Amino acid sequence: MDMDTDENSNAKGKEGQGKLIMVILVGAPGSGKSTFCELVMGSSSRPWVRICQDTIGNGKSGTRAQCLKSATSALNDGKSVFVDRCNLEIEQRADFVKLGGPQVDVHAVVLDLPAQLCISRSVKRTGHEGNLSGGKAAAVVNKMLQKKELPKLNEGFTRITFCHDESDVLSAIDMYKSLDLHNMLPHGCFGQKNPDKKVQLGIMKFLKKAENPSKTCSSANADKNSPTSQPTQEKRESCDKKEESSCRMSRNVAMESEKGESPGVRSLEGKITQSDPPTLAFPSISTSDFKFSHEKAAEIIVEKVEEFMDKLGNARLVLVDLSHGSKILSMVKAKATEKNISSTKFFTFVGDITKLNSEGGLRCNVIANAANWRLKPGGGGVNAAIFSAAGPGLEVATKQQANSLHPGNAVAVQLPSTSPLLNREGVTHVIHVLGPNMNPQRPNYLNNDYDEGCKLLGNAYSSLFQAFISIVQDKYKSVKGINECLGSTPPEPQKHSENSHHKFKRENLQNLEISKKWKGSHNSTEGLNQNNNKTVPKKSKHWGSWAQALYDTAMHPERHTNSVLETSDDVVVLYDIYPKARKHLLVVARHEGLDQLADVCTEHLPLLRTMHAMGLKWIHKFFHEDAPLVFRLGYHSAPSMRQLHLHVISQDFDSTHLKNKKHWNSFNTDFFRDSVTVIDEVSSHGKARIMDDERLISMELRCNRCRSAHPNLPKLKAHISKCQAPFPSTLLEDGRLVVEPSNAPLS
DNA sequence: GTTCTAGAAC
């Protein structure tokens, strides 16, 4: 977070000279709003008035209207104003924002501190005016945080400062303290950590979070910055003040909990703080539904844990299992003891991985999920439990990272700010891991090939632990979107951006994350992409001579009468000369300059609909003349041939021209953009989503019906010629698959 | 987009 007040205030000082400031504090009870105001007002040369809804009612509870009135009159008196109320929802702050104008800058200061901390402060609070104390505090804070809507500039704020921890808060206090009557703070968004993902997609930008200057300017506070950290230490080491004792404590925690004794409700006592060591809780991978040998798995777990010991720093790994009699836990524990692995850094724990904090008193900022290859909720066991506990946001956030996972890989997903798993359990990331499968009933069955299986399981744990270490090493290394903050000056934007970008790319590859890009045509976006994300291809693409055939046909259909089936003002229809299925034709747009899907925007919607309708018309012709076929209509994310063309292709893929992986995957992964989806996306976002990641094309070969994997193309082709499984449900939705009416429903 | 072909994988 940029708290570089000297430089910024000098630079912008003149701009808003003499203006008043209204600071709308945003934060749950116990987040420190009142303290913030008091500390600023205690030593500021600018006249401030604090409007506090808790006190304004003179004993009764105050109202928003009273606060508004009071704020207005303070501003009229030439005073700057703190609006000291929770203001967590847009609606709650809207009327205050309206008071801004030429004479008044409206700022938000967001005290987005850990829920646990707010709760513990609220519980302990005695002299607070709001009288929110006692056991109800936790419930109230949690409820309020569920509704939290982080402020955005487009609500009318000129500046938003996000504070995520004590040191952010102290820096922000210093910054506001330093304001006299004349200087102002630069406009924009500062310190945001969890941008709105939906918006982020549109203008994704990888940006290193700038070094936090507060670390230097308030270093004196940093050490004692832990009124929050003290209780934990005291609690954990209550029987012995010495360092070594914490090892024993940790071991005790593990051992005791396995006997069913809860270590306590630390969350409500405020014992859980940011100073808790970073902890990864993970289930045993592959030993449950995937029926992997427990003995072999235990061996691998301990081996991998040992391998990562030195890289952990103060971080911890915890193997979690729901059951008390867990065979895998006792095996792992025995082997770990045998190998003298530090029980501070690694221990086992019995409990529900989605309730480790609230029920087990074990704070884990990262948990691993034994995911399925599709990274979807459901199934059962840990996967179902984690997706359910995390709320729908996890699926959305996961989708933004990857569509699928190969055995042996892991992908880390940051939980959205609304996730109950984050707010209740303090889990910031879920790392999905896919292990090897020894269950013939499940995908990627290894047929008891334990050579391969052990290798994959080892890889799975390596990927998991590495992903965890990456999260710990730099919690700000994650993608930072800038959404509405565009146009504002990001704090020290160039300082580390390139470095972190490379790091991020490395991680991406390692984790097999598949990035989804919206190739925007907004100027601002392109500028950013060019500067900061070199992986986004430029809009203008060079087309080889062999790529011009469709363009030529579209522009001069009269020269191609032998191949063209139909011509209209907008499109030409022709058979693909190298059909990849029994029926494969192309509907080619005739608009000059419309080379590919990436060039399509809102103005082309009518054209897209025309192309789709033309495709359907021809499909219906085939229905009358051929064996029952199923069709799909769509575009390649990155076509080889110039000129926008819609593929209309039957789903048998029975063709000698289908010869390689690219042929298959270009029609059977997300690289293929369904026409229906494209029209939806262009309608709602103005652009279609482009998925031209090479990894999609090199993905394993999977049957388009039963999704079984096959080692090479001939084997896949042999399989699909026989497979009669129903198509995946996602394809059956919204008319992506076109089936002859008499032949429906598919099953 | 395809064809050709070296060499990896079986």
Next chain:
DNA sequence: GTTCTAGAAC
């Protein structure tokens, strides 16, 4: 030895 993939050239 044969099958299959993947990169270069067009």
